Amino acid sequence: MSDLDVIRKTVTKPKLERPKLYKVILVNDDYTPRDFVIFVLKAVFSLSEETGYRLMMTAHKLGTCVIVVCARDIAETKATEATDLAKEAGFPLMFTTEPEE
Numbered sequence: 715m716s717d718l719d720v721i722r723k724t725v726t727k728p729k730l731e732r733p734k735l736y737k738v739i740l741v742n743d744d745y746t747p748r749d750f751v752i753f754v755l756k757a758v759f760s761l762s763e764e765t766g767y768r769l770m771m772t773a774h775k776l777g778t779c780v781i782v783v784c785a786r787d788i789a790e791t792k793a794t795e796a797t798d799l800a801k802e803a804g805f806p807l808m809f810t811t812e813p814e815e
């Protein structure tokens with residue numbers, strides 16, 4: 715074994731952990747109009763009318779729906795932006811984030 719091989723075997727590579735991904739979750743409520751939910755999904759998450767409608771109806775029927783999975787800072791920014799947009803319009807619409815398993 716050469717000196718170089720010894721050095722290669724001795725130097726340990728720092729293990730870079732893959733950053734955790736976060737889900738942005740749409741939460742159902744009894745007050746926000748369906749059309750407004752779709753408007754927010756289109757404006758903040760760049761979704762089409764069809765996808766917005768489908769995800770809104772999933773949250774409406776099941777209680778929650780995952781909208782997107784992405785890096786933590788992006789997930790938190792989008793969730794805040796979407797929730798604030800609804801608050802400004804006087805609706806209790808909520809988006810939350812949680813780490814993916």
Ligand code: TYC
Pocket residue numbers: 740741742743744745746747748751770771773774807
């Ligand atoms: N449940 C609301 C209604 O019937 C619509 C709605 C859907 C609100 C999804 C929030 O995340 C939501 N007007």
